[in-house]
Amino acid sequence: MPPEQLALFAEPLPEGVTILRGFALSQAGAILAEVERIGEAAPFRAMQVPGGGTMSVAMTNCGAAGWVTDLRGYRYSPADPLTGQPWPDMPALIHDLAVRAADAAGFEGFQPDACLINRYEPGARMGLHQDRDEADRSAPIVSVSLGLSATFLFGGLKRSDPQARIALNHGDVVVWGGPARMAYHGIAPLKDGLHPELGRLRLNLTIRKALV
Ligand code: MD6
Numbered sequence: 001m002p003p004e005q006l007a008l009f010a011e012p013l014p015e016g017v018t019i020l021r022g023f024a025l026s027q028a029g030a031i032l033a034e035v036e037r038i039g040e041a042a043p044f045r046a047m048q049v050p051g052g053g054t055m056s057v058a059m060t061n062c063g064a065a066g067w068v069t070d071l072r073g074y075r076y077s078p079a080d081p082l083t084g085q086p087w088p089d090m091p092a093l094i095h096d097l098a099v100r101a102a103d104a105a106g107f108e109g110f111q112p113d114a115c116l117i118n119r120y121e122p123g124a125r126m127g128l129h130q131d132r133d134e135a136d137r138s139a140p141i142v143s144v145s146l147g148l149s150a151t152f153l154f155g156g157l158k159r160s161d162p163q164a165r166i167a168l169n170h171g172d173v174v175v176w177g178g179p180a181r182m183a184y185h186g187i188a189p190l191k192d193g194l195h196p197e198l199g200r201l202r203l204n205l206t207i208r209k210a211l212v
């Protein structure tokens with residue numbers, strides 16, 4: 001069994017959410033190298049939201065489909081609007097890590113085809129939202145956090161529901177599905193700090209099944 005599957009505990013959370021603390025730790029360096037390579041082909045960029053604002057988080061994607069937003073709305077696109085090229089392939093390392101994490105959380109047979117990569121600098125935040133652009137909502141989303149720690153805001157099925165605050169640290173993986181799949185969530189403004197491997201940055205990879 002690979003070492004990251006020897007997690008000592010899984011924290012009880014709202015039904016459908018599992019945090020695998022440190023699950024990606026042993027592969028963090030390899031994931032970072034892949035993200036660097038992806039960023040060379042499909043640069044991180046601040047995307048526009050339909051309301052006209054610009055996101056504080058810089059994004060890119062890998063896989064058959066990538067999540068994009070512009071003045072027309074949110075959607076998955078097979079090509080990078082910045083380059084006109086297909087998104088870089090999803091590295092096997094990232095695909096397989098996500099499948100193993102989904103398995104460990106009870107979602108067997110996960111077939112991811114999209115990976116959104118978010119890059120946060122201090123002060124960047126992700127407003128409360130639902131992930132609703134995926135065609136198949138029976139599939140979970142696997143989220144990998146690297147670099148500076150963030151506070152994950154985890155609400156309910158209504159925007160106005162109270163939010164739990166959960167720390168996500170370097171190497172943590174969250175699997176998110178079932179009854180929690182449509183819950184509102186976000187990331188509080190990133191606190192400044194200096195991570196030994198990423199410096200003043202947080203990266204988050206969300207691996208999804210976006211297409212039918
Ligand atoms: C982030 N994550 O951690 C933002 N969405 O930077 C998400 O929005 C998210 O972590 C769906 C499922 C898991 C997530």
Ligand code: FE
Pocket residue numbers: 129130131185
């Ligand atoms: Fe999300």
